[in-house]
Amino acid sequence: xxxxxxxKSNRITMKDIASKTGFTVNTVSRALSNKSDISEETKKQIxxxxxxxxYIGNSIAGAxxxxxxKTISIILGDISNPMFAxxxxxxxxxxxxxxxxxxxxxxxxxxxxEEQAILSSLSKNVDGIIICPTQKDDSNIKLLKLNKIPFVLxxxxxxxxxxxxxxxxxxxxxxxxxxxxxxxxxxxxxxLNGPQYISSAKERLEGYxxxxxxxxxxxxxxxxxxxxxxxxxxxxxIKKTIQDGVxxxxxxxxxxxxxxxxxFTLNELGLRVPDDIAVVGFDNIQSKLLFPVPLTSISxxxxxxxxxxxxxxxKKITDKISDIYYNEIIDVELIKRGTA
Numbered sequence: 001x002x003x004x005x006x007x008k009s010n011r012i013t014m015k016d017i018a019s020k021t022g023f024t025v026n027t028v029s030r031a032l033s034n035k036s037d038i039s040e041e042t043k044k045q046i047x048x049x050x051x052x053x054x055y056i057g058n059s060i061a062g063a064x065x066x067x068x069x070k071t072i073s074i075i076l077g078d079i080s081n082p083m084f085a086x087x088x089x090x091x092x093x094x095x096x097x098x099x100x101x102x103x104x105x106x107x108x109x110x111x112x113x114e115e116q117a118i119l120s121s122l123s124k125n126v127d128g129i130i131i132c133p134t135q136k137d138d139s140n141i142k143l144l145k146l147n148k149i150p151f152v153l154x155x156x157x158x159x160x161x162x163x164x165x166x167x168x169x170x171x172x173x174x175x176x177x178x179x180x181x182x183x184x185x186x187x188x189x190x191x192l193n194g195p196q197y198i199s200s201a202k203e204r205l206e207g208y209x210x211x212x213x214x215x216x217x218x219x220x221x222x223x224x225x226x227x228x229x230x231x232x233x234x235x236x237x238i239k240k241t242i243q244d245g246v247x248x249x250x251x252x253x254x255x256x257x258x259x260x261x262x263x264f265t266l267n268e269l270g271l272r273v274p275d276d277i278a279v280v281g282f283d284n285i286q287s288k289l290l291f292p293v294p295l296t297s298i299s300x301x302x303x304x305x306x307x308x309x310x311x312x313x314x315k316k317i318t319d320k321i322s323d324i325y326y327n328e329i330i331d332v333e334l335i336k337r338g339t340a
Contacts, residue, residue, distance in 0.1 A: 012055045021049050032057065071101045072313065073121035075131040077109040078230045081257055083283040083302075084132070087154070090306030091130060098314055100127070109230050111136040115143070122147055128313045130154055135198050150316035154309050156199045157327075164316065166309045166328040168300040170200045173332040174207025177252050177280040177298050180334050182215045186250035186278055190241065192262060194229040194254045201229070201254060204282065208252060222246045229254055234261040239269065249277060250340065256281035256297055263293060263339065278340035286337070294337035300330045 014032070018025045023046060031038045031046040032055075072095055076084045092102045103126065105117035114134045121129055129151040133141055138158055144151045153165035181189050191208050194201030209219045223246065225237050234253075241248070251266075253259035259281030263273050271277050284299030285291070312326045 073126040073129045075105045075117045079106045082285045094310035164326045168330045170203035171207040173298040174204035176334045178208045178211035181250045188248045189250045190248040191224045192253045235265045251279045256283045256285045296340040300332045
């Protein structure tokens, strides 16, 4: 009886498969690579033997031969944010359809960690990078350009159009959220926004102010607060705003996480949402996840955003054209629920 037991300490090689099947090592290699000059019957026989023996291909050797690791690095600011988690899942599905694996790196919105993530990705010879930039400055992004690696920005963009990016219509989102509150009788709207060096925060604030001005409401500096978009410090900011005697009847938050934090804080302070204070978020995380608080939020298709990003990156990888830039802006809409 044939002994089909193989030592786990000795990795199965193509030579082992060749010895078992009677084919040459070259034929085994070409069959496992699905080359067209090998018959389907031979491929089937060799692949069945490889599976039975527990053969695992050497991806490093394959990458050296082909020049491609079939790996894409996804660098994001805060993977604990469900919005980013949803995007990662959607992008991973799209990449898998294209035959690529994803490597996820988290920067915690830190410029230094972003640089480390980029260097780590480059050292692993990834084929491309998808990145939501921290935007303290663009030197990390210029590092990508210097290394001539295909990359696409997601969620944020720089003023110059010499980068590929996929973003949502942040100005329109800020405008729709604020106009909805104004149309429903709210006049003193507290903006809980991110740092203004972040393009999405800057543009959402522009939309917020435009809606106010169009309704003849003078934007007040006391109602425009900057918050930490990762961990959030809404509790202290809202509490201090109230203690300082600044009144407000609604909140427009930079994202849904901050909106929920604001709702928690208002409840802790004895205020009811929406009876006392209305709240609108941004991202519409509840389009993919169910939460007990039915939050009114600005929504853009996360599936479309992820697929567009992967589509552009694949073009950059295959076409190798450096002087054409793809800029996609995903439309947004207001989803009305119970908080405003």
